[in-house]
Amino acid sequence: MEATAQEERISCLACGSLDSLNICPRCALAYCSVKCYRSEQHRGCSESFYRECIEQELRLRGEAQKLPRTFEEFMNEQNTENFPIDMDIPSSSDHIIDSDDDDSVDNYLEKVEKECASEYQSAEERELDRQLTLLGVGTDNESLLSSLTDVEKKSFTLFYNKLLEQEAGLGRSVFTKKQGPK
Numbered sequence: 001m002e003a004t005a006q007e008e009r010i011s012c013l014a015c016g017s018l019d020s021l022n023i024c025p026r027c028a029l030a031y032c033s034v035k036c037y038r039s040e041q042h043r044g045c046s047e048s049f050y051r052e053c054i055e056q057e058l059r060l061r062g063e064a065q066k067l068p069r070t071f072e073e074f075m076n077e078q079n080t081e082n083f084p085i086d087m088d089i090p091s092s093s094d095h096i097i098d099s100d101d102d103d104s105v106d107n108y109l110e111k112v113e114k115e116c117a118s119e120y121q122s123a124e125e126r127e128l129d130r131q132l133t134l135l136g137v138g139t140d141n142e143s144l145l146s147s148l149t150d151v152e153k154k155s156f157t158l159f160y161n162k163l164l165e166q167e168a169g170l171g172r173s174v175f176t177k178k179q180g181p182k
Contacts, residue, residue: 011030
């Protein structure tokens, strides 16, 4: 029974293989690969297929290369009944309402901005904590300071003091000359 079922199976038109067969939609012959599809036995069908594809592409390119129509030509071709020239505007609409004038929109945007900024800041802090933990340094101040060398501690202290001076405005003198516009 298996031998008859095997004999009834369709084989490739070029190589005779029984595996992974495809059927040509034009001539209904079986083939297993592009090489077999382009074989001598199937050349007429495959060549006509490729020729039609190229002709169709050339026709499409030819249509695309026609001169573009002007706006007036396009509008003249359209059905003018579907495009009313004048629209009735109710007389009671002296003031047009603009949704951008709404204060609730501004409040909403401010709220979203604040939430995004705080979420970004907390994400940055979480990432810094994660990286410090991966390095084997804790996130508390004591473990951070204990992991620094004496030179690093001195450098950190100088940097921290400089930041405090800048924040408090101690580095600016009231006796400096103001620069005028150039």
